[in-house]
Amino acid sequence: MSERYEIRFSGSGGQGMILAGIIMAEAAAIYGDKNAVQSQSYGPESRGGASKAEVIISHGPIDYPKATAIDCMLAMTQEACTKYHGDIKSGGILLVDSEEVKTVPKGDFKVLSFPIIGTAREELGKTIVANIISLGMIAELTGVVTHEAVEKAVLSRVPPAFLDLNKKALQIGFEKAKMLK
Amino acid sequence: MTESAAKKLPRIVVNEKLCKGCSICVDFCPTDVLEMKGSIAAVKNLAACTRCQLCDLRCPDFAIQVFD
Amino acid sequence: MSIPVAEKKEKVSVPFDYNKYLRPNKLPHIWCPGCGHGIVLKAMLRAIDKAGLEKDNIALVSGIGCSSRTPGYVDFNTLHTLHGRALPFATGIKLAKPEMKVIVVTGDGDALAIGGNHFIHACRRNIDLTVLVFTNATYGMTGGQYSPTTPLEAMATTSRYGNIEPPFDTCEMAKASGATFVARGTAYHTIELEKTIHEALTHKGMSVVDIIDACPTYFGRANKFKSATQMMEEIEKDGTVNVKQAANLPPEKLAGKMLRGVLHKVEKPEYCEKYDILIKEKASAKK
Amino acid sequence: MAEKKKKLLQGNEACVEGAIYAGCRFYAGYPITPSTEIMEGMSVRLPKLGGKFIQMEDEIGGIAAALGGSLAGLKSMTATSGPGFSLKQECIGYACLTEIPLVIVDVMRGGPSTGYPTGPSQSDIMQAKWGTHGDHPVIAVTPSTVPEILTETVRAFNLAEQFRTPVMVLYDEILGHMREPVTIPSPGELLVEDRAKPECKPEDYHPYDDKFLIAPLAPFGSGYRFHVTGLNHKQDGFPTNDSKIIRENNERIMRKVHINRESIWKNEEVMLDDAEVAIFTIGSTARSARFAVNELRKSGIKAGLLRPLTIWPFPDRAVAELSNRVKAIIVPEMNLGQMTLEVERCAKGRCAVEGLFRVDGEPITPSQIFHEVRKYL
Numbered sequence: 001m002s003e004r005y006e007i008r009f010s011g012s013g014g015q016g017m018i019l020a021g022i023i024m025a026e027a028a029a030i031y032g033d034k035n036a037v038q039s040q041s042y043g044p045e046s047r048g049g050a051s052k053a054e055v056i057i058s059h060g061p062i063d064y065p066k067a068t069a070i071d072c073m074l075a076m077t078q079e080a081c082t083k084y085h086g087d088i089k090s091g092g093i094l095l096v097d098s099e100e101v102k103t104v105p106k107g108d109f110k111v112l113s114f115p116i117i118g119t120a121r122e123e124l125g126k127t128i129v130a131n132i133i134s135l136g137m138i139a140e141l142t143g144v145v146t147h148e149a150v151e152k153a154v155l156s157r158v159p160p161a162f163l164d165l166n167k168k169a170l171q172i173g174f175e176k177a178k179m180l181k
Numbered sequence: 182m183t184e185s186a187a188k189k190l191p192r193i194v195v196n197e198k199l200c201k202g203c204s205i206c207v208d209f210c211p212t213d214v215l216e217m218k219g220s221i222a223a224v225k226n227l228a229a230c231t232r233c234q235l236c237d238l239r240c241p242d243f244a245i246q247v248f249d
Numbered sequence: 250m251s252i253p254v255a256e257k258k259e260k261v262s263v264p265f266d267y268n269k270y271l272r273p274n275k276l277p278h279i280w281c282p283g284c285g286h287g288i289v290l291k292a293m294l295r296a297i298d299k300a301g302l303e304k305d306n307i308a309l310v311s312g313i314g315c316s317s318r319t320p321g322y323v324d325f326n327t328l329h330t331l332h333g334r335a336l337p338f339a340t341g342i343k344l345a346k347p348e349m350k351v352i353v354v355t356g357d358g359d360a361l362a363i364g365g366n367h368f369i370h371a372c373r374r375n376i377d378l379t380v381l382v383f384t385n386a387t388y389g390m391t392g393g394q395y396s397p398t399t400p401l402e403a404m405a406t407t408s409r410y411g412n413i414e415p416p417f418d419t420c421e422m423a424k425a426s427g428a429t430f431v432a433r434g435t436a437y438h439t440i441e442l443e444k445t446i447h448e449a450l451t452h453k454g455m456s457v458v459d460i461i462d463a464c465p466t467y468f469g470r471a472n473k474f475k476s477a478t479q480m481m482e483e484i485e486k487d488g489t490v491n492v493k494q495a496a497n498l499p500p501e502k503l504a505g506k507m508l509r510g511v512l513h514k515v516e517k518p519e520y521c522e523k524y525d526i527l528i529k530e531k532a533s534a535k536k
Numbered sequence: 537m538a539e540k541k542k543k544l545l546q547g548n549e550a551c552v553e554g555a556i557y558a559g560c561r562f563y564a565g566y567p568i569t570p571s572t573e574i575m576e577g578m579s580v581r582l583p584k585l586g587g588k589f590i591q592m593e594d595e596i597g598g599i600a601a602a603l604g605g606s607l608a609g610l611k612s613m614t615a616t617s618g619p620g621f622s623l624k625q626e627c628i629g630y631a632c633l634t635e636i637p638l639v640i641v642d643v644m645r646g647g648p649s650t651g652y653p654t655g656p657s658q659s660d661i662m663q664a665k666w667g668t669h670g671d672h673p674v675i676a677v678t679p680s681t682v683p684e685i686l687t688e689t690v691r692a693f694n695l696a697e698q699f700r701t702p703v704m705v706l707y708d709e710i711l712g713h714m715r716e717p718v719t720i721p722s723p724g725e726l727l728v729e730d731r732a733k734p735e736c737k738p739e740d741y742h743p744y745d746d747k748f749l750i751a752p753l754a755p756f757g758s759g760y761r762f763h764v765t766g767l768n769h770k771q772d773g774f775p776t777n778d779s780k781i782i783r784e785n786n787e788r789i790m791r792k793v794h795i796n797r798e799s800i801w802k803n804e805e806v807m808l809d810d811a812e813v814a815i816f817t818i819g820s821t822a823r824s825a826r827f828a829v830n831e832l833r834k835s836g837i838k839a840g841l842l843r844p845l846t847i848w849p850f851p852d853r854a855v856a857e858l859s860n861r862v863k864a865i866i867v868p869e870m871n872l873g874q875m876t877l878e879v880e881r882c883a884k885g886r887c888a889v890e891g892l893f894r895v896d897g898e899p900i901t902p903s904q905i906f907h908e909v910r911k912y913l
Contacts, residue, residue, distance in 0.1 A: 022544065025544055025715055030544055035717065036716070037715070037716050038544070039713065040713065062716075063827035064827040066710075199276055201281075203477050204283075204478065205283060234264065237265075238288070238291070240291075241280065241287030241291075242278070242280075243267055243271070243276055243287065272763075305758075306757060308608075324761055326757060327763045327764070328763075328764045329763070329764065329765035329767070330630065333596075336597075337592060339604060340590065340601045341600065341601035341606075341608065342756055343604075344604075345609065345610045346755075346756065346757050366593050367597055369593075370597070524588065531583040532585075
């Protein structure tokens with residue numbers, strides 16, 4: 001079980017949490033040398049309200065595809081944070097958007113709070129890339145995938161016109177996370 | 182009957198294995214050539230046949246045809 | 250008894266050789282004495298012959314019911330499917346092999362009740378099928394229940410007090426659903442029917458021919474007809490009027506009569522042709 | 537750089553890859569959660585390959601058109617979920633009797649009825665076997681991973697073409713929607729079977745020729761004119777009332793699968809050699825079970841897993857053999873005991889058989905299985 005590294009991206013529908021999960025899985029399994037399984041909340045949940053994507057990363061085969069003990073969780077809304085934080089394991093990380101999540105849950109895990117959406121708005125003028133900033137932050141915080149792998153994964157998923165924007169967003173994510181460590 | 186060209190009679194063939202006896206051919210024949218013999222259509226008055234083919238056209242059972 | 254004017258002009262000099270298209274030793278067919286389906290089948294074979302279609306290239310598809318036994322008798326690629334499902338099976342064959350001529354023979358219950366949804370959507374797609382609806386206003390195979398085309402007040406084994414459901418007009422529905430060739434014929438007007446089916450076969454797109462024919466066994470007996478002949482006279486001859494003649498008739502002469510002939514014919518893009526264009530575009534885009 | 541052709545694919549996308557690889561060139565279907573991505577994928581892929589795709593007006597139309605496509609010679613597929621699978625049953629029976637190859641994918645969801653469209657389930661195990669009336673053969677494959685969805689879809693096509701019968705691919709919503717890395721096989725890497733074509737003269741051709749257990753199937757329009765009917769028929773395809781012929785034909789279509797069951801069965805055994813308790817399960821539940829087996833072994837408990845990749849024909853012999861050497865077989869399934877019944881049948885009382893059921897739209901977790909197994913030791 002210790003080989004599994006579990007990440008949960010959560011927020012509201014439309015914030016790109018599922019895309020973040022897919023990119024993380026690709027960074028690990030396609031552009032990295034690990035195995036990964038990605039799953040997500042599906043159906044009405046994914047059309048607004050709280051939504052989540054989960055990625056399990058491991059060096060070996062991954063049997064159970066759902067999160068069991070979460071190593072790192074991202075919460076981009078208060079609702080998602082409240083609803084989904086219960087599976088974070090002892091010593092795990094909870095990264096929250098500080099402007100969205102005012103009531104931080106208590107538990108045996110480390111809480112990191114940062115204005116992710118605000119940073120996207122102020123430094124890049126586009127809140128749409130908040131998910132890519134968060135992806136950079138998680139890559140940096142967890143070290144489960146390399147910067148190089150996650151960058152390749154991001155760039156393979158975005159349209160050519162937005163390559164620079166997403167590259168910058170990812171870089172911002174790496175840098176801001178270093179400050180939080 | 183003489184074999185003169187003007188008076189050449191048609192040949193009406195009733196397939197007795199296929200005729201189901203609905204009498205559509207008899208009923209619709211405009212010149213009363215046909216009759217029912219029991220439950221099978223039969224030729225009664227060949228000389229009256231005008232070769233209109235209506236018996237064939239309306240036979241549901243592929244059971245009657247008129248040859249020149 | 251008089252021959253109708255239209256038929257008199259169409260004098261046939263030699264008998265048609267149906268054996269060219271019939272499978273050997275399959276007759277007699279299962280249809281009851283006086284059933285119009287055999288008359289319709291013969292008109293269809295003459296129309297196919299006139300259209301010069303190759304036997305190998307014809308798929309004849311049916312559903313379930315009396316009319317749907319037609320494919321068993323004829324020497325084409327023949328498919329007797331499930332109740333109501335002839336059209337989607339036919340759609341699959343046509344789409345997979347657009348070069349084939351796909352003809353559907355179906356009854357009014359098969360096409361319009363259990364298969365009604367398939368019918369309207371096949372019309373909507375304008376896929377190149379020729380659909381012959383053998384309309385005898387009854388479910389003959391199951392013993393004479395009322396069908397979607399049974400007239401109001403008619404008797405059937407499930408309308409013993411007279412039918413309280415209004416019937417469909419098959420042609421109106423086909424036209425409204427998007428079929429590009431819609432016609433009606435009867436087993437009585439057999440040469441006209443042959444011509445109508447021939448025109449349907451040569452039309453590109455969804456062609457529907459509603460064919461009124463008689464079920465003497467169930468509809469006939471339940472509704473006090475004495476014979477198949479009487480049904481043909483009253484329902485098929487007196488109950489219909491050719492659309493061209495109708496143009497010159499006053500409304501009172503048309504009351505209660507169904508129109509015969511080609512009722513709707515337009516040219517519109519056909520489904521398989523559109524799909525073929527799609528394939529050409531996408532296959533070349535890949536290169 | 538990325539490994540050659542390795543992609544992160546959703547289960548339903550892997551199904552599309554498998555179908556295309558197997559040579560599927562005809563798809564007809566109707567949208568239904570959680571299988572719709574298969575249909576969407578086929579609508580994109582087929583035109584580029586000259587294949588045919590059509591979205592039909594309903595589920596029945598979907599399978600009927602797919603059968604038409606198959607009869608016209610193209611490898612065909614349709615996909616659905618529980619309620620749609622119910623609607624397709626009459627056509628499945630038609631395909632069994634008329635012996636038209638077809639692949640039917642059922643991404644199982646909670647039921648009965650509309651049930652829980654977005655939650656996983658394994659409640660169509662018995663529907664796959666008994667959903668259509670009459671006695672008929674059923675082949676159903678049950679992949680457990682996204683790469684396996686690809687390879688099992690290919691196998692399903694091979695079996696359908698080889699045995700002239702509908703073959704079902706059964707998996708659940710979890711597998712349909714989860715993503716895993718998949719290496720797309722190169723052409724030639726996996727076996728691809730095509731249906732046998734007749735070699736005789738058209739006039740000698742019989743679509744159900746009793747010279748063969750499984751006769752070659754000529755495509756419509758290829759010069760072999762023949763008749764197909766859902767009525768009981770003779771070897772020439774025409775309906776019959778002859779009770780001897782009806783019996784022989786019904787028995788033959790069962791036999792063609794039954795006597796070949798060895799080649800259709802496919803099981804994976806995990807740590808079964810010395811197992812005292814075995815777990816029998818399929819699909820995503822087998823992933824939980826494998827997780828649980830690893831944990832149980834760590835605690836010194838001799839647990840193992842028997843995972844069939846072919847659920848129909850049921851792996852009778854494997855279960856019977858297993859029942860001779862374990863104390864108990866635990867059958868976790870996302871339904872209320874469909875596979876358990878079959879395991880009981882094959883174990884014939886030689887060991888305990890215990891079902892572990894879940895029908896709340898949530899997966900059976902490794903810890904549920906872990907605790908259930910511990911009860912027997």
